[in-house]
Amino acid sequence: MQEINHTGSRTTRLLGAAVIVGLVALVLLGWFVAPEDDDQQDAVRMIFVHVPSAIWTYIAFVTTAIGSVMWLVRRSVWWDTVAAAAAEIGVLFCGLTLFTGSVWGRPTWNTYWDWGDVRLVTTLILFLMMIGYLSVRSLGGPESATATRAAIVGVMAAAILPIVNRSVEWWENNTLHQKSSLTDGNLEDMTLFTLVVGLIVWGLFFWWAILHRFRIAWLEREIRSSDLDRALVERRAEGEPGASPLEERV
Amino acid sequence: MTHVGYLLVGWGTTFAVGLVYTATLLRRGRRLTARVPADRRRWMTAEDT
Amino acid sequence: MLADIRLVAAKDLRIEWRSRVTLSQVVPFALLVLVLFGFALDANRPVLDAATSGLYWVTVLFVGVMSVQRATAIETTDGARRALLLAGVEPAAVFLGKAVAVALQLLFVEVVLVGGVIVLFDASIESLPLLTATCLVASVGIAAAGTLLGALVAGVRARETVLPILLLPVLAPVLIGATRAFDDALGTVAVDGWAWLGLLAGFGAINTVLGALAYGVLLEET
Numbered sequence: 473m474q475e476i477n478h479t480g481s482r483t484t485r486l487l488g489a490a491v492i493v494g495l496v497a498l499v500l501l502g503w504f505v506a507p508e509d510d511d512q513q514d515a516v517r518m519i520f521v522h523v524p525s526a527i528w529t530y531i532a533f534v535t536t537a538i539g540s541v542m543w544l545v546r547r548s549v550w551w552d553t554v555a556a557a558a559a560e561i562g563v564l565f566c567g568l569t570l571f572t573g574s575v576w577g578r579p580t581w582n583t584y585w586d587w588g589d590v591r592l593v594t595t596l597i598l599f600l601m602m603i604g605y606l607s608v609r610s611l612g613g614p615e616s617a618t619a620t621r622a623a624i625v626g627v628m629a630a631a632i633l634p635i636v637n638r639s640v641e642w643w644e645n646n647t648l649h650q651k652s653s654l655t656d657g658n659l660e661d662m663t664l665f666t667l668v669v670g671l672i673v674w675g676l677f678f679w680w681a682i683l684h685r686f687r688i689a690w691l692e693r694e695i696r697s698s699d700l701d702r703a704l705v706e707r708r709a710e711g712e713p714g715a716s717p718l719e720e721r722v
Numbered sequence: 723m724t725h726v727g728y729l730l731v732g733w734g735t736t737f738a739v740g741l742v743y744t745a746t747l748l749r750r751g752r753r754l755t756a757r758v759p760a761d762r763r764r765w766m767t768a769e770d771t
Numbered sequence: 772m773l774a775d776i777r778l779v780a781a782k783d784l785r786i787e788w789r790s791r792v793t794l795s796q797v798v799p800f801a802l803l804v805l806v807l808f809g810f811a812l813d814a815n816r817p818v819l820d821a822a823t824s825g826l827y828w829v830t831v832l833f834v835g836v837m838s839v840q841r842a843t844a845i846e847t848t849d850g851a852r853r854a855l856l857l858a859g860v861e862p863a864a865v866f867l868g869k870a871v872a873v874a875l876q877l878l879f880v881e882v883v884l885v886g887g888v889i890v891l892f893d894a895s896i897e898s899l900p901l902l903t904a905t906c907l908v909a910s911v912g913i914a915a916a917g918t919l920l921g922a923l924v925a926g927v928r929a930r931e932t933v934l935p936i937l938l939l940p941v942l943a944p945v946l947i948g949a950t951r952a953f954d955d956a957l958g959t960v961a962v963d964g965w966a967w968l969g970l971l972a973g974f975g976a977i978n979t980v981l982g983a984l985a986y987g988v989l990l991e992e993t
Binding site: 478479480502503508514518522525561564567571572575576677684685687694 | 723724725726728729731732733735736737739740743744747748750751752754755756757758759762763
Binding site: 544597600601603604607608611612613616617620621624625627628629631632635636638639640642643 | 916919920923924926927928929933936937939940941943944947948951966967970973974977978981985988989992
C-alpha cells in the first residue's frame with residue numbers, strides 16, 4: 473500500500489473532478505447560453521452563484537442544527553463533527569450569499585443593502601449567529617464541553633430563526649426581494665436549467681468540502697488523543713525507578 | 723453585455739473564496755495526516771484510497 | 772421548585788445589592804450611553820425624537836450584556852456553580868432564579884432610562900401599560916437568552932469578548948420588537964405595539980424553555 477499523506481479518497485477525487493467540470497459548464501451556461509432578463513438585463517446572471525450559495529447555506533445550517541441535536545441527545549461524536557464541518561462551510565456560503573446579493577442589488581435595486589428586505593436581514597443575523605457558533609467552537613477546553621456549548625448555540629440559532637424572520641418581516645412591511653426564483657415559474661427554460669446546474673455543482677462542492685473538513689476534524693481528534701496516550705505513557709514511565717529521563721540526568 | 727463589472731466581482735469573489743477554502747482544506751489535511759500514524763486514519767478503507 | 776427559584780434569585784440580588792455594582796456602575800453607564808447618543812446625533816431634536824426608542828433599547832442591550840457578565844462572574848468565582856449543583860438545587864431552578872435576578876436588575880435600569888429619555892430626549896409617554904408590558908416581556912427575553920449564553924461561556928478564558936458576539940445577534944428580534952412597541956408607547960410612530968409584544972413574548976418563551984432544558988447539561992459538562 474502506498475503512503476497516504478492527504479485527506480483525499482476516491483470519492484472526494486471523483487467529487488472534485490465533477491465540481492471542476494460542473495464549474496466550467498456553469499460559467500459557459502451562465503455567461504453565454506442563458507438569456508438576459510427583460511428587466512435585469514445581464515445582472516440576472518448573478519443568480520447562478522447567488523441562489524445556490526443561499527440554498528446550500530440553509531442546508532448547511534440545517535445540518536448543523538440536526539448534528540447539534542444528535543450530539544445533545546445521543547452524544548454522537550460523528551454528528552458533532554458533521555455539525556462543526558457544516559457550520560464552517562455554511563458560514564462561507566452565507567458570506568458569499570450576502571456578498572453576491574449586495575453586488576447584484578446595486579444595479580438591480582439601486583442599493584447594496586436594503587434594510588426592509590426580510591430574507592436579506594434574516595440571513596445577515598443568521599450569519600452573525602453562526603460566526604458566534606464558530607467562535608464557540610474555537611474556544612478550546614475539553615472536547616465534550618466544546619461540543620455541548622456549540623450544540624446549544626446551534627439549537628438556539630435554529631429555534632430563534634423563525635422569530636428573527638417574523639420580526640424583520642413585520643419591521644418593514646415591504647420587500648424588494650424577488651419571490652423565490654425557483655418557484656415563481658417566470659424564469660426562461662435555459663435560466664432555470666443553468667440554475668439547477670449551479671445548485672448541483674454547489675451541492676457536490678458542499679459534499680466534497682464536508683468530507684475533507686470532517687476528516688481534518690477527525691485527524692485533530694486523533695492527534696489530541698494520541699498526544700494524551702503518549703503523555704500517559706511518559707507519566708507512567710516516570711513512576712518506574714531508573715526509567716525516567718529526569719533521573720538519568722541526575 | 724450589461725453589468726459586466728458587477729458580474730465579474732460577484733462571480734470572481736465566489737470562485738476566489740471557494741478556491742482559497744479548497745486550498746486551505748487540502749493543506750490542513752496534508753499537514754495533519756503526516757502527524758497521525760497510518761493505522762489510525764480510520765476513515766480510509768483498503769480499496770478507497 | 773418555586774422556592775428554589777426564589778432562593779437563587781434572592782441570593783444573586785443580595786450579592787448585587789451588597790456590591791452596589793448595578794447602582795454605582797451599570798446605571799451611570801446606561802445614562803452615559805444616552806448622553807453619548809445625544810452628542811452623536813448632535814442634539815438634533817427631530818432625529819432624537821425619531822430614534823429615541825431605538826437608542827433606548829440599544830442601551831438596554833448593552834446593559835443586558837453587562838448584567839449577564841456580572842451574573843456569570845458570581846457563579847464562576849470560587850466554584851459557586853459546582854456548589855449549587857452539589858446543594859441539590861435543580862439546574863432549571865438555578866437558571867430561572869438567575870434569569871429572574873437579571874431581569875429584575877434590567878427592569879430597574881429600564882425605569883431609570885425611561886426617566887433619562889424623558890429628560891434628555893424630551894420623550895413623552897402615550898401608553899403607560901404598553902410601555903410597562905414591553906419592558907417586562909423584553910427583560911424576560913434578554914435575561915433568559917443572556918443567562919443561558921452566560922453559563923455557556925462561563926469558565927472560558929475569552930468569555931468577556933465571546934459573550935457579546937453570541938448574545939447580541941440572538942437579541943436582534945428583541946431590539947426590533949421592543950423598539951417598535953416603544954415607538955407606539957411613546958407615540959413616535961403609529962404601529963400596533965401590542966402585536967410586537969406577542970413576538971417578544973414568543974422570544975422570551977423559547978429562550979426560557981431552552982435555557983431551563985439546557986442549563987443542567989451545561990452545569991454538568993462545562
